[in-house]
Amino acid sequence: PENLLYATPFEDSKIMVSDFGLSKIQAGNMLGTACGTPGYVAPELLEQKPYGKAVDVWALGVISYILLCGYPPFYDESDPELFSQILRASYEFDSPFWDDISESAKDFIRHLLERDPQKRFTCQQALQHLWISGDTAFDKDILGSVSEQIQKNFARTHWKRAFNATSFLRHIRKLGQSPEGEEASGRRVMSHSHPGLHTGQPPKW
Numbered sequence: 001p002e003n004l005l006y007a008t009p010f011e012d013s014k015i016m017v018s019d020f021g022l023s024k025i026q027a028g029n030m031l032g033t034a035c036g037t038p039g040y041v042a043p044e045l046l047e048q049k050p051y052g053k054a055v056d057v058w059a060l061g062v063i064s065y066i067l068l069c070g071y072p073p074f075y076d077e078s079d080p081e082l083f084s085q086i087l088r089a090s091y092e093f094d095s096p097f098w099d100d101i102s103e104s105a106k107d108f109i110r111h112l113l114e115r116d117p118q119k120r121f122t123c124q125q126a127l128q129h130l131w132i133s134g135d136t137a138f139d140k141d142i143l144g145s146v147s148e149q150i151q152k153n154f155a156r157t158h159w160k161r162a163f164n165a166t167s168f169l170r171h172i173r174k175l176g177q178s179p180e181g182e183e184a185s186g187r188r189v190m191s192h193s194h195p196g197l198h199t200g201q202p203p204k205w
Helices: 054-069 079-087 103-112 123-128 143-153 165-175
Strands: 004-006 015-017
Touching: 054 103, 054 123, 054 143, 103 123
Parallel strands: none
Antiparallel strands: 004 015
16 A cells, blocks of 8 residues: 555556566566565465465455555564465454444455465456455445555554565574475464554554
């Protein structure tokens, strides 16, 4: 969301997509350079495996998650812990932030944030999902609450910087750990990710 910009301050302004410093256009080929913005990268990219368009579908899942609640599915001040969450596809639909979001929307995100790129939705499958093509969304106005959370959370410079995954993998190997960590469970380990959500204190989101 922080890379979607208005071209002008007017309501009918065109939308611009920014920050293509690490982008490549290479039709039909698999890529192998592990780089990106930390919270958006797919597991296979962190593992330095050849990757294709499925990494963009994963990033779309992260963006969709953020636009529905205002905070990211994967977050930690520590890069190793953040990457560990991503490698396990460890996230949750936290209450109360997701209480007014339809099950169809959650199902859409689950298919985009599928750890296995072979099982992950393609772009065509995403467009055909009922949440996109049908009438399954709840009739609730979440704009105000989501906008407030986005403004709070995306002032963090941690989400704006790029990275090279080589340094992370080197760090993991030094510790003698497996990059994949635990088997993906679809559940976040609530250690440092979302302060307040597991301590009984008011959440920061």
